Amino acid sequence: METSIFKLKKFVPKAALLMALATGTMLQGCSKTEGGSAGATDSVSSDAATAVYVAPGKHDELYSFLSGGFNGQVSVYGLPSGRLLKIIPVFSQFPENGYGYSEESKAMLNTSHGFIPWDDLHHPKLSRTDGQTDGRWLFVNGNNTPRVARVDLKTFETVEIMEIPNSAGNHCSPYPTNNNEYVIAGTRFSVPLDMKGGTGDVSLEKYGEEFRGSISFIKIDPEHGDMDLDFQILVPGFDYDLANGGKGPSGDWVFFTTYNSEKAGTLKEVGASQNDKDYLAAINWKLAAKYAKEGKAREMPANYYHNKLDENSHIAKSTIKKKVRYLLPEDCPGMMYLLPAPKSPHGIDVDPSGEFMVVSGKLASAIPVFSFSKMQAAIKNKQFDGEKNGIPVLKYEAVLKGEVKEPGLGPLHTEFDGKGNAYTSMFVSSEVVKWKLNELKVVDRIPVFYSIGHLMIPGGDTKEPYGKYLVAMNKITKDRYLPTGPELAHSAQLIDISGEKMKMLLDFPTVAEPHYAQAILADKVAPKSTKFYKLDANSHPHAVKKEADVSVKREGKNVVRVKMTAIRSHMTPDNIEGIQVGDTVYFHVTNLEQDWDVPHGFAIMGANNAETLIMPGATQTLKWVAKKTGVYPFYCTDFCSALHQEMQGYIRVSPKGANVPISFSTGKKKPVPAVASTK
Amino acid sequence: MKTYQKILMIGAALSLGLLFLFPMWKIFLKAPQYPEGLELHIWVNKLGGSSESVLQNFNILNHYIGMKPIHANSFAELKFMPYIVIAFMITGVIAAFIGKRKIILAWTGMLMLGGAAGILDFYLWLVKFGTNLDPTAPIKVPGMTYVPPLLGSKTLLNFDALSLPALGSLGILLAVVLALTVYWLSGKTEKQLAAQSSKKVFAS
Numbered sequence: 016m017e018t019s020i021f022k023l024k025k026f027v028p029k030a031a032l033l034m035a036l037a038t039g040t041m042l043q044g045c046s047k048t049e050g051g052s053a054g055a056t057d058s059v060s061s062d063a064a065t066a067v068y069v070a071p072g073k074h075d076e077l078y079s080f081l082s083g084g085f086n087g088q089v090s091v092y093g094l095p096s097g098r099l100l101k102i103i104p105v106f107s108q109f110p111e112n113g114y115g116y117s118e119e120s121k122a123m124l125n126t127s128h129g130f131i132p133w134d135d136l137h138h139p140k141l142s143r144t145d146g147q148t149d150g151r152w153l154f155v156n157g158n159n160t161p162r163v164a165r166v167d168l169k170t171f172e173t174v175e176i177m178e179i180p181n182s183a184g185n186h187c188s189p190y191p192t193n194n195n196e197y198v199i200a201g202t203r204f205s206v207p208l209d210m211k212g213g214t215g216d217v218s219l220e221k222y223g224e225e226f227r228g229s230i231s232f233i234k235i236d237p238e239h240g241d242m243d244l245d246f247q248i249l250v251p252g253f254d255y256d257l258a259n260g261g262k263g264p265s266g267d268w269v270f271f272t273t274y275n276s277e278k279a280g281t282l283k284e285v286g287a288s289q290n291d292k293d294y295l296a297a298i299n300w301k302l303a304a305k306y307a308k309e310g311k312a313r314e315m316p317a318n319y320y321h322n323k324l325d326e327n328s329h330i331a332k333s334t335i336k337k338k339v340r341y342l343l344p345e346d347c348p349g350m351m352y353l354l355p356a357p358k359s360p361h362g363i364d365v366d367p368s369g370e371f372m373v374v375s376g377k378l379a380s381a382i383p384v385f386s387f388s389k390m391q392a393a394i395k396n397k398q399f400d401g402e403k404n405g406i407p408v409l410k411y412e413a414v415l416k417g418e419v420k421e422p423g424l425g426p427l428h429t430e431f432d433g434k435g436n437a438y439t440s441m442f443v444s445s446e447v448v449k450w451k452l453n454e455l456k457v458v459d460r461i462p463v464f465y466s467i468g469h470l471m472i473p474g475g476d477t478k479e480p481y482g483k484y485l486v487a488m489n490k491i492t493k494d495r496y497l498p499t500g501p502e503l504a505h506s507a508q509l510i511d512i513s514g515e516k517m518k519m520l521l522d523f524p525t526v527a528e529p530h531y532a533q534a535i536l537a538d539k540v541a542p543k544s545t546k547f548y549k550l551d552a553n554s555h556p557h558a559v560k561k562e563a564d565v566s567v568k569r570e571g572k573n574v575v576r577v578k579m580t581a582i583r584s585h586m587t588p589d590n591i592e593g594i595q596v597g598d599t600v601y602f603h604v605t606n607l608e609q610d611w612d613v614p615h616g617f618a619i620m621g622a623n624n625a626e627t628l629i630m631p632g633a634t635q636t637l638k639w640v641a642k643k644t645g646v647y648p649f650y651c652t653d654f655c656s657a658l659h660q661e662m663q664g665y666i667r668v669s670p671k672g673a674n675v676p677i678s679f680s681t682g683k684k685k686p687v688p689a690v691a692s693t694k
Numbered sequence: 695m696k697t698y699q700k701i702l703m704i705g706a707a708l709s710l711g712l713l714f715l716f717p718m719w720k721i722f723l724k725a726p727q728y729p730e731g732l733e734l735h736i737w738v739n740k741l742g743g744s745s746e747s748v749l750q751n752f753n754i755l756n757h758y759i760g761m762k763p764i765h766a767n768s769f770a771e772l773k774f775m776p777y778i779v780i781a782f783m784i785t786g787v788i789a790a791f792i793g794k795r796k797i798i799l800a801w802t803g804m805l806m807l808g809g810a811a812g813i814l815d816f817y818l819w820l821v822k823f824g825t826n827l828d829p830t831a832p833i834k835v836p837g838m839t840y841v842p843p844l845l846g847s848k849t850l851l852n853f854d855a856l857s858l859p860a861l862g863s864l865g866i867l868l869a870v871v872l873a874l875t876v877y878w879l880s881g882k883t884e885k886q887l888a889a890q891s892s893k894k895v896f897a898s
Contacts, residue, residue: 608754
């Protein structure tokens with residue numbers, strides 16, 4: 016068998032030719048079309064405009080959820096229009112609505128390392144029922160400080176964040192099983208676990224002996240979606256890159272790509288690229304859960320945060336978990352196998368039938384496709400090629416269905432259309448390649464601009480893909496849009512995959528860097544969307560449900576609590592006196608509105624904080640410290656009504672120890688003008 | 695009076711029960727910002743609408759022009775009207791058992807009078823709310839009043855108001871129509887009886 020390096024060599028002249036061609040076109044492009052990009056009109060279908068046009072007032076066919084990468088958020092786009100519908104803050108503070116700033120939401124960002132206002136959000140995954148997206152929740156990972164979050168798709172709000180212990184670089188995450196039994200998260204960076212909930216003070220020379228990876232199994236409450244870290248599997252110290260769950264016959268399995276089987280601890284770009292083959296790890300999650308249940312799990316001390324938002328009070332609370340259960344593969348026969356895969360594989364994608372596991376080796380020149388039934392047979396017939404840390408390694412030839420030859424350069428990820436085709440993104444040759452799953456033959460290719468990372472077909476990672484569109488998420492934008500200085504938006508491209516040939520439909524800029532995306536038919540989400548919160552259900556301890564109940568009270572020496580209301584177009588109270596320098600004032604603002612799309616905002620001069628945006632029926636709290644004597648205005652920041660500009664008030668700050676009593680009011684009764692008569 | 699006529703009369707009395715199942719009147723509001731519309735439903739015993747919080751939303755909009763907030767407990771009618779309806783239902787059934795045409799006619803007349811009084815009362819409330827405006831209201835349009843239409847549509851600033859009787863009122867209409875039918879049918883029956891008896895007289 017040829018080595019992948021050898022194949023790559025054969026490719027080099029071709030790659031050079033491609034590059035030369037690209038440069039040529041670009042130069043030509045510059046001379047011909049002012050302000051256009053290379054390939055601006057190449058392969059754009061003539062009916063593209065009508066295909067993506069969603070008339071004013073009409074709705075998109077699909078919701079798509081694009082991760083924001085280094086902005087720690089999720090962006091929601093309508094498809095096929097590419098219109099941005101919402102940004103959901105998850106791991107990052109969001110001054111726009113006060114997420115991570117308000118007293119209620121701050122706890123969402125607590126970790127064992129303290130408050131962390133940022134993370135690197137890579138992979139969104141929709142919850143599933145019977146192997147299909149069900150539109151209930153979206154799970155996302157935080158890569159940097161390992162966390163998994165859950166977004167509720169009734170409210171499009173982050174409702175839960177769980178820190179993952181014994182993990183570093185939570186990249187291989189989060190992967191839901193076919194009925195949300197578990198969400199699975201693997202570590203990208205192996206670390207020297209001290210088995211006490213932290214990492215040890217270990218010489219970096221000892222990577223090979225001391226470093227380990229972990230794969231976490233988070234149990235999901237079938238009704239409410241609440242997460243609970245059930246157990247972890249401690250695995251050899253490779254880098255665990257990506258994962259994908261089986262389906263149908265392989266439904267009990269989940270597959271992980273690994274690289275750095277060399278266990279290099281430095282200059283990994285070289286050190287981790289030495290072995291001709293790394294591994295695809297296959298774990299039988301059902302068996303793992305069974306082993307954990309049957310007492311094979313050991314327990315170790317841990318220290319990790321679990322933050323949850325209460326549905327009715329809208330208050331996030333943190334709990335600190337102090338232990339974690341773990342399994343060792345060597346104790347659990349039949350639970351884990353390694354499949355050799357061409358060097359440093361990246362994407363692993365299981366086709367809708369559950370039979371084929373497609374591994375995209377970013378440095379390999381062919382795409383190997385593994386067969387699940389062959390894997391089962393190889394396990395049965397013990398076709399092993401030794402073992403690694405007590406984990407049997409299966410023979411490459413015994414589990415391979417075949418290879419897709421000369422697919423392009425730099426294959427990263429594959430999705431499926433449910434019609435027997437697979438689509439693989441090619442980072443280096445900057446294209447999407449369509450190939451037949453059965454014949455392993457390339458049938459079409461389309462250039463994308465530039466250097467595609469992930470690609471996504473709605474449901475393309477599930478049992479039933481919706482094979483109409485494909486979204487390409489490109490890492491490099493360059494000349495695709497009007498220039499905006501050195502920092503450019505990343506680019507997404509919508510491709511029509513309904514026919515034989517792929518057709519380019521649309522470019523749209525994205526917010527930060529999408530690594531992956533999910534999409535779902537709007538009908539599965541839109542009808543359940545919350546319009547406003549019921550005031551009656553608001554259980555916030557400082558909520559006031561009618562204007563007559565508002566209060567301003569001094570609590571202790573330096574704390575004042577203002578329980579106020581907002582309704583079009585005034586705040587109650589809007590005149591507050593008796594505050595003293597040094598007081599910490601908590602403004603608990605309840606939005607009394609019970610109508611759709613009437614949020615009120617609250618901001619006060621000098622607040623070392625963001626505003627807070629309060630949805631109808633909810634209560635949010637802004638903390639403010641009175642630093643100097645004087646009068647400070649506060650106001651509604653969301654244009655709520657014709658008299659929004661009038662929705663404001665004042666708070667008076669007196670010197671410390673002043674004898675100004677606390678008083679508050681709204682709209683003192685003024686004498687009625689004499690001219691008007693009441694009938 | 696024949697049995698089927700009595701049953702029809704009981705039907706007339708019971709059809710008033712629709713007033714407890716459906717609103718009497720509906721006011722629809724539509725504005726550019728309310729593509730989904732706002733509906734105020736007037737029942738015999740309560741106020742309701744297209745959503746739970748419709749009254750609050752009506753009042754928020756109305757307060758800009760200085761209209762007094764609408765609350766169910768400011769209408770004594772909502773407390774005593776149900777008893778009147780129940781009284782009509784009981785007396786209607788009694789009238790059916792008695793089976794006297796004149797009583798039925800009197801019952802129908804009273805019911806029509808009651809219905810008319812109800813509509814008049816409703817109209818007076820509309821005028822009161824629409825004209826009795828707070829002089830300190832933020833929005834004052836000289837000469838403008840905000841009396842919603844009693845029946846049909848009218849434009850009030852950015853709102854198109856449409857007012858229509860609803861299924862509950864149909865109950866009253868049905869009661870009146872059925873009772874009048876009974877009155878008319880029983881009249882024919884009496885004539886036939888009279889004719890038959892006179893024939894008998896001649897025959898004997």
